[in-house]
Amino acid sequence: MYYHSNYxxxxxxxxxxxxxxKLIGLWMKDQKYFGDTLPENSVENNHLALFDKTKKWLDKYFAGNNPEISELPLHPIxxxxxxxxxxxxxxIPYGETITYKQIAQKTAEILEKDSMSCQAVGGAVGHNPISVIIPCHRVVGTNGSLTGFSxxxxxxxxxxxxxGVxxxxxKVPIKGTAL
Incomplete structure (x- = not known):
């Protein structure tokens, strides 16, 4: 059975x-791809131990601390x-950033490929179903732009x-322009 709760x-x-x-999703209100991997038959449950643990993790994070990702049983689909x-x-370490190009290079290495498309990596980053905890917000454009956050x-x-970044x-993109 699948459950959901709000924070x-x-x-x-x-x-x-x-x-x-297992945590399968964490989405911000109005986020692109909101609930992509959440089955339609999920049931609200505000007392699930997993959600209590995740909310405590988020409390620590939003208080400016660096809780360990390994504290949570993540299972992105x-x-x-x-x-x-x-x-x-x-x-990606807390308080640091990485570029899409660097992620493409690391992904290519792991998958034993000669190279990897930054655009394909961007698509995977954008579809991250566990935002904040799996820190897709730490990814920036190679040209120094804050782009691509769903x-x-x-x-x-x-x-x-x-x-602390x-x-x-x-560079912050102006709506309707490309960097």
Whole structure:
């Protein structure tokens, strides 16, 4: 059985999804691909131990601490390529950023390929079903732009600033323009 629950955060409402013991989703309100991997027959459950544990993790995170990702039983649903990209995302240290190109290079290495498309990596990053915890907000454009966050650029900036990242060093795209 699949369950969902809501969490109020400084960046707005967050929806959690999971089974009795595995977290399969964490989406921000109005996030692109919201609930992509959540079965339609999920049941609201605000007392599930998994959600209590996840909410405590989020409380620590939003208080400016660096809780361990390994504290949570993450089980994002996706194909081998996406799983590989998401495993690379989990390795990005708190308060640091990485480029799509660097993720493409690491993913190619893991999958024993000569190279990997940054665009394909961007698609996998954008479809990350466990935002915040699997830190897709730490990914920036090779040209120094804050781009490609399915939760919205403003939320990406807030998350990076929470982690102590100086976001003034990055270019922020103006709606309707490309960097």
């Amino acid at each position: 109020s955060s400084p960046i707005g409402q967050i929806t959690l999804a999971g089974t009795d013991d 996706g194909n081998e390529f996406r799983q590989t990209v998401w495993s690379v995302l989990r390795q 939760g919205g650029i403003n939320k990406k900036i807030k998350l990076l600033e929470l982690e 100086d976001t003034a060093q990055f």
